[in-house]
Amino acid sequence: MVELEELPSVGEKTAQKLRDAGFADMMRLATATAKELAVKAEIGEGVAEKVIEAARKAEKIDFETAFDVLERRKEVGYITVGSEPFNELIGGGIETQSITEVFGEFGSGKSQVSHELAVTVQLPEEQGGLDAECVFIDTENTFRPERIEQIASAFGLDHQEVLQKIHIARAFNSAHQILMAEKVNELIQSGSNIKLVIVDSLMAHFRAEYIGRESLATRQQKLNQHLHTLQNIATTYNVAIFLTNQVQARPDAFFGSPTKAIGGHVLGHASTYRIWLKKGLAGKRIARLVDSPHLPEGECVFKITADGIVD
Ligand code: ADP
Structure with missing residues (x-):
């Protein structure tokens, strides 16, 4: 080195x-x-x-051949979301080297999936994990250690050990959120085996702080910088980035979905995988893959239980 x-x-x-x-x-x-x-x-x-x-x-950064790209893709790791149909929908789980975004209405299960992943990334590879630690950037104070304990129990893992491998950053505003994402670099450089960074929720502060059309350009510029930091972590250290996002009602939509993810094109382009979560009947949840570079669009049904995400 x-x-x-x-x-x-x-x-x-x-x-x-x-x-x-x-x-x-x-x-x-x-x-x-x-x-x-x-x-x-x-x-x-x-x-x-x-x-x-x-x-x-x-670092020999120059043009690379498609063969090199393929070689790098071989290092991609997958983290199980807890439900087999859901994993299949997204090609085997949440991918490292990529940004995965889930969006949906309040209560659709975005935070629950985040909590699930914070545990499953710690599982050994044969059980769908990466035997690694994670960072949880919490912007809305929704992180609950008690929920982690429940999910850890379902996998037969030691609560304390699991909690110690989740590095929480409570972000108080968007500038703090940006800073905490940058600090992940230091955490990794100091030897933490981080393979997943969760931001729950990505847009809450940006949305609250930048109000009105005149501040939209500044907001998008800051957001772009933040996403760039996250993408960099993903590719530099082979890490999965998992973002949750809110939706905006579209009362004027006659066709297509009546709700839309916020964040505009900046986020739309940065996310490699976009998943729409919806509430279904009888407590079920529907995940719809709406954007992916190599997978077909599709849907699956899963459930949120005390044990976490299940089929
Ligand atoms: P979002 O982040 O999309 O606003 P959440 O991820 O917080 O939504 O999902 C909240 C929902 O998850 C609750 O309405 C409930 O249906 C379900 N949920 C949360 N905790 C549990 C639990 N311990 N057992 C079963 N379902 C739960």
């Missing part, structure tokens, strides 16, 4: 600044922009450019 001090223009002092700003490894540097690096590490933009270029060389 190449050390920061080995890069041209990087002395002891700059290396320390880079580390303090969370740019301790080559891949993180290689995927940064000069502006971002200059601001966060408080170095000149010229130096930042050189450092990034050197990191890209060290």
Whole structure:
């Protein structure tokens, strides 16, 4: 592994600044922009450019062949959502290296699926997990450790161990939310085996803070930055990103769905998989895959029980 001090223009002092700003490894540097690096590490933009270029060389970032892409895809891990039809619908579970978004009305089960995944990512691979830890960015104070205990029990896991592997970040506003996502880099660099980052819910703060048409552009710009950070974590460290999102009523819709995910095109483009959750009859839930790069659209039915998500 190449050390920061080995890069041209990087002395002891700059290396320390880079580390303090969370740019301790080559891949993180290689995927940064000069502006971002200059601001966060408080170095000149010229130096930042050189450092990034050197990191890209060290990481051999260049064109790659489709074969390389396929090789990287082989490293993709899958996390079970607890229900077999649901897993099948999304191609085997929630994928690493990708952003998966679930959206739906209040009470449709978005937080429940989030809690389920926080546990299942810890399962061994043969049981549908990745034997790993997770980060839970909670923006609406919906995280409940008691619920984790119930789900952990259903899988026969030790409650305390499971709770200790869930790193909670309670985000108080959108700026804090953005910062906590950036901090995930540091957590991983310090040795935590994070394979899942949950943001529940992605848009709540953005929606509440940026009101009116005139602030929409700023909101989308901040959101874009946040999603970029998350996407970077996904690809750099082979991590799954799971976002929950709210819906907006469309009283004018004659055709198609009467509700729509919020977040606009910025989010629509960033999410690799988009899943719409709906309440069905007799406490059942319906998951509809509405967007995926290689899977057909489709639906499945699942249930939320005391034990978590089941068929
Ligand atoms: P959302 O995040 O989409 O607003 P939630 O994920 O909080 O919705 O889902 C809430 C629903 O989940 C409740 O209305 C209830 O039906 C179900 N639920 C929550 N906890 C339990 C439990 N312990 N046992 C069974 N169902 C539960």
